[in-house]
Amino acid sequence: MMPTRDFESVPLPDYREYPLEEMRERAEAFRAEIARRHTVRDFSPRPVPRDIIETCLRAAGTAPNGANHQPWHFAVIGDPALKARIRAAAEEEERAFYAGKAGEEWLAALRPLGTDPQKPFLEIAPWLIAIFGARSSPSADGVMRKNYYVPESVSIATGFLIAALHHAGLATLTHTPSPMGFLNEICRRPAQEKPYILLVTGYPAADAHIPRHATEKKPLAEIASFLI
Numbered sequence: 642m643m644p645t646r647d648f649e650s651v652p653l654p655d656y657r658e659y660p661l662e663e664m665r666e667r668a669e670a671f672r673a674e675i676a677r678r679h680t681v682r683d684f685s686p687r688p689v690p691r692d693i694i695e696t697c698l699r700a701a702g703t704a705p706n707g708a709n710h711q712p713w714h715f716a717v718i719g720d721p722a723l724k725a726r727i728r729a730a731a732e733e734e735e736r737a738f739y740a741g742k743a744g745e746e747w748l749a750a751l752r753p754l755g756t757d758p759q760k761p762f763l764e765i766a767p768w769l770i771a772i773f774g775a776r777s778s779p780s781a782d783g784v785m786r787k788n789y790y791v792p793e794s795v796s797i798a799t800g801f802l803i804a805a806l807h808h809a810g811l812a813t814l815t816h817t818p819s820p821m822g823f824l825n826e827i828c829r830r831p832a833q834e835k836p837y838i839l840l841v842t843g844y845p846a847a848d849a850h851i852p853r854h855a856t857e858k859k860p861l862a863e864i865a866s867f868l869i
Contacts, residue, residue, distance in 0.1 A: 675804060679856075681812035682756075683849035684766035684841065691719070693809055694768055694842070701802035707790030712778055713798050716771040716828035721764070723827060727771075728763035730823040731816070731839070735760060738819065753854035762814060766843040771824045772799055773834040795837050806842050812849075814841040 659667060698715050706712065718724055735758035739748065763769060774795040777787050788794075803813050816839040824836040 675807065678803070678807040679812070679851050680814050681845045681849055681851065682762055682814055683846040684762045684812065684814075685844040685846045686765050686767065687844045689767045689811060689843055693811075694770075694806075697802055697805035697809060698770075700805040701798045704794070704798035704801045706794035706797065707788060710778065710780075710786065710788045711794075712775045712788035712791045713795050714773040714775065714830065714834060715802075716773065716824070716830060718769040718771065718828070719767060724764045724769060726827050727769060727824070727839070728760055730827070731760055731763060731818040732758055734818040734820065734823075754852045760816065762841050763816070763839075766814075766841045768842050770802070770840040770842065771828050771830075771836055772802075772838045772840060773824075773828075773830050773836050775831075775834045777833050791835075792837070799838055799840065802840065811842050812845040815839075816841055 694717060698717070701713075701715070702711065718727065739758045743751075772795060774791040775788055776791060777785050780786055799815075803815070806813050817837075818839070821836040821839065824830070824839065825832065825834065828836075830836075
């Protein structure tokens with residue numbers, strides 16, 4: 642039987658309350674900063690120090706998650722040979738996708754973004770982060786246990802990571818070739834882990850462009866409702 646731990650609480654350690662006007666200012670400042678984040682496909686090969694990536698990963702590791710099992714693993718790839726292998730495998734899947742596997746409706750939705758099977762950013766950007774979710778993982782004392790709400794937990798942690806990288810001054814791209822099983826082999830991750838996202842990060846190229854379509858955001862009235 643898996644050992645259990647009795648419930649134990651500690652005082653809320655780090656919460657800060659702000660005056661209402663400062664709350665509004667901080668909320669608006671964050672909205673303005675995160676609104677400057679754009680998905681980038683044109684990356685610079687300029688190196689990014691590893692410690693910056695590590696700090697952003699530590700921020701991602703604070704994300705809320707099912708039963709606090711933290712069912713994620715971030716495999717960070719900087720080795721050029723591994724990046725070349727990932728690009729080759731991803732482009733193989735992408736060629737099948739764009740050749741008809743995706744279906745015409747999906748491909749039509751992608752046309753305003755200008756994407757195609759070629760993914761040079763997978764070799765150009767200094768860092769790739771393969772994000773895995775684990776159906777089971779060891780606890781702190783080494784006992785294997787089932788994880789809960791894995792997709793939701795991984796998604797929230799990925800959002801934290803994207804925001805942290807943006808806040809640090811880096812560009813990002815969420816790449817999701819399908820299927821992504823090749824990442825388990827290349828990143829040497831166990832079968833019980835599922836790759837969810839391949840996150841590309843680094844500096845944008847000096848001549849980076851983004852699709853005009855990507856700048857079109859729905860207004861608040863279309864994405865939120867208040868039941869009061």
